[in-house]
Amino acid sequence: MEKKISFIHAADLHLDSPFKGLSDVEETLFQEIRQSTFTALNNLVAAAIKRKVDFILLVGDLFDNEKQSLKAQISLRNAFQELQRHQIEVYLSYGNHDFIDGNIYPITYPDNVHIFSDEQVQSYLYTKENTSLAKIYGFSYERRAVTERKIEEYEKEDTDTPFHIAMLHGSIESNTEHDTYAPFKLGELVEKDMDYWALGHIHGREVLKEKPMIVYPGNIQGRNRKEIGAKGCYYVELSEGKQTIEFISLHAIEFQRATIDLSECETIHQVERAIINQLRELNNFVPQLLDVTLISNHHNIIEWKNEHLLEEMIEIINESFTQQKNWIYVFRCTVKNTSPSSEISLKGEHFLGELTTKLEHFSPIDYLDELFQHKDARKYLEMLTKEDEEMVKKEAYELVIHELMKE
Numbered sequence: 001m002e003k004k005i006s007f008i009h010a011a012d013l014h015l016d017s018p019f020k021g022l023s024d025v026e027e028t029l030f031q032e033i034r035q036s037t038f039t040a041l042n043n044l045v046a047a048a049i050k051r052k053v054d055f056i057l058l059v060g061d062l063f064d065n066e067k068q069s070l071k072a073q074i075s076l077r078n079a080f081q082e083l084q085r086h087q088i089e090v091y092l093s094y095g096n097h098d099f100i101d102g103n104i105y106p107i108t109y110p111d112n113v114h115i116f117s118d119e120q121v122q123s124y125l126y127t128k129e130n131t132s133l134a135k136i137y138g139f140s141y142e143r144r145a146v147t148e149r150k151i152e153e154y155e156k157e158d159t160d161t162p163f164h165i166a167m168l169h170g171s172i173e174s175n176t177e178h179d180t181y182a183p184f185k186l187g188e189l190v191e192k193d194m195d196y197w198a199l200g201h202i203h204g205r206e207v208l209k210e211k212p213m214i215v216y217p218g219n220i221q222g223r224n225r226k227e228i229g230a231k232g233c234y235y236v237e238l239s240e241g242k243q244t245i246e247f248i249s250l251h252a253i254e255f256q257r258a259t260i261d262l263s264e265c266e267t268i269h270q271v272e273r274a275i276i277n278q279l280r281e282l283n284n285f286v287p288q289l290l291d292v293t294l295i296s297n298h299h300n301i302i303e304w305k306n307e308h309l310l311e312e313m314i315e316i317i318n319e320s321f322t323q324q325k326n327w328i329y330v331f332r333c334t335v336k337n338t339s340p341s342s343e344i345s346l347k348g349e350h351f352l353g354e355l356t357t358k359l360e361h362f363s364p365i366d367y368l369d370e371l372f373q374h375k376d377a378r379k380y381l382e383m384l385t386k387e388d389e390e391m392v393k394k395e396a397y398e399l400v401i402h403e404l405m406k407e
């Protein structure tokens, strides 16, 4: 008989993520957002049952925080019990967000759950109807940061077993955007001759290689404006000489970006129409948290902004679009004037020239330091990016110019 296995590969569930940047969203909506990582977990379980997979791989960062929230632990235990009722095994490893030493409420999961218990690479054998089918290799983070290279520890064992799958929560050595934990080179993974590399840690979905399959599934639910688009897991089938993967969307709420051109708008009421028309076209399958950029080649957009009319307009539109089932909520709105004259050409004038130079050397961080250091406030704040900083400066400049030109 042909040997064949099927499984789901997921990582970075980040259960019970606090969504701190969205805490000022209206209460019932915020509850739904807070619940989204759990809804995505339920969707994962449903997908596994529907596809009748042999097992699930969860490659680290199941929890958002090492002090594993009770709610997340219990949701996971319930999910695992449901999978057990359908004879689905679970192989899990912990990552940098849920490293073992941080767990203060040890919990017992059902027997179908196989946990990689420490930083040493180990293996589990998956058998079905008394036939050995797969060797699954992996390790867990005991501490917050595993900066050592772990790749040397992965060695294929009993080669009579048809399939060899390696789980690794870490990043490619050249990746400078994320903390490089358990670093590896792509070529090193290839050399190990595994059938599938189930990676975790990077939240953007990416198939690094197809032969053999080396895959980041990304996280199962977007958690901030950088984690946009569909989020989910991979369904994988391995048979002798053949591998197929298919992405399954699991997220309960989608983060997305939209740019709306208001160049044709002469009045603020036309702005309302323009935004509504574009939101209607989104046709979203799940509720959407939208990061909107309003652009126009007219200067009126800056006036509307400074008079807080755009802000008010977004509020009104949010009220209406959050009534529908697949609601849309604009959680961030950036304004861009694209006309060449937007860089008001007053640099020559002495006072404005000086203002411009001052602004170029100004850093908003200096003024925010106290806030970011505050022991309560900092839990809810994300550090400004370079891009945010530039935006703050531009807004400040435009506001000052606007106020000065008024008279």
Ligand SMILES: [Mn+2]
Binding pocket: 012, 061, 097, 201, 202, 203
């Ligand atoms: Mn993660």
